Amino acid sequence: MRNSKSGMRCAVLFLLLAAGVQFPALAAAETVIKIGGSGGALGSMKRLAEAFTRSHPGVRIQVLSSLGSSGGIKALMAGALDLAVSGRPLKDDEKANGVTEIQYAITPFVFVVHNKVAKSAVTTHELEQIYGGQMPDWPDGSRIRLVIRPEGDSDTKLLRSISPAMDQAVKSAIGKAGMNFAVTDQDSIDMVAKVPGSLGAATLSQIMTERPPVKILAYNGVNPDVKAMAKGHYPLFKPLYLITVRQAAAVAREFAAFIGSPAGKRILAHSGNQPL
Known part of the structure; x- marks a missing residue:
């Protein structure tokens, strides 16, 4: 009787295995690649990861929530990430820690407002006045609510580079009490979407891949798209960098190569980027 039951269990196990049922001890190990960093690039990374894993069934690519460029680079150097994405080039002290950069794309840097703001375009002069406090209201009389990034953030540096007057205006806005401060790209776009009358900035890539409920403004009479930027x-645009370590896993290096492949570049181009 015992032999009969044992034989029956073996037969059932054989049938289950033949049907493709996997058991924890028998399942193939999954390779996980972790990516994080600048929030403006993460939507594109998710699309690239989906395409890559379709042809690599044993690989899972985990795109983490926004850490910011500096946060992503630090996490990579600490071994918490396999790859990082950054909206700025590496600093000298970061290069000294064995990390390298590859600029893989540029994307338009755009001004965005809450969906109910009665405005479709903005000029440099208007931005100088808005950030400087001389223009506190929108044309319909509603209050302008600026969404500000930290002083050392790459978005803040880009804003300040627009003009000498803008440099002073942004510096003044950062020093004012009661401003809406956003640490990451996702925090910033969420705040613009939720705060009535708000004005902020983002990458076109982030807007196209995440599709938040915000409105993109034309700038100095030009719609901010990739074709206009390329011409x-x-x-206004942001460079995007892939940051790697010399001892990166083979699969991480393979994914990095995929980003620069013709297939990867097509995905980038359809995600609000100009691949390089």
Whole structure:
């Protein structure tokens, strides 16, 4: 009787295995690659990861929530990430820690407002007045609510580079009490979407991949798209870098190569980027 039951269990196990049922002890190990960093690039990374894993069934790519460029680089150096994405180039002290950069794309840097703001375009002069406090209201009389990034953030540096007057205006806005401060790209776009009358900035790539309920403004009469940027008509853009370590896992290096492949570049181009 005992042999009969044992034989029956073996037969059932054989049938289950033949049907493709996997058991924890028998399942193939999954390779996990972790990516994080600048929030403006993460939507594109998710699309690239989906395409890559379709042809690599044993690999899972985990795109973490926004850590910011500096946070992503630190996490990579600490071994918590396999790859990082950054909106700025590496600093000298970061390069000294064995990390390298590859600029893989540029994306338009755009101004965004809450959906109910009665405004479709903005000029440099208006931005100088808004950030400087001389223009506190929108044309319909509603209050302008600026969404500010930290002083050392790459978005803040880009804003300040627009003009000498803008440099002073942004510096003044950062020093004012009661401002809406956002640490990460996701925090910033969430705040613009939720706070009535708000004005902030983002990458076109983030807007196209995450599709938040915000409105993109034309800038100095030019719609901020990739074609306008490529032709030099739209002057504001952010570089995007892939940050790696020399001892990166083989699969991480393979994914990095995929980003620069023709297939990867097509995904980037359809995600609000100009691949390089």
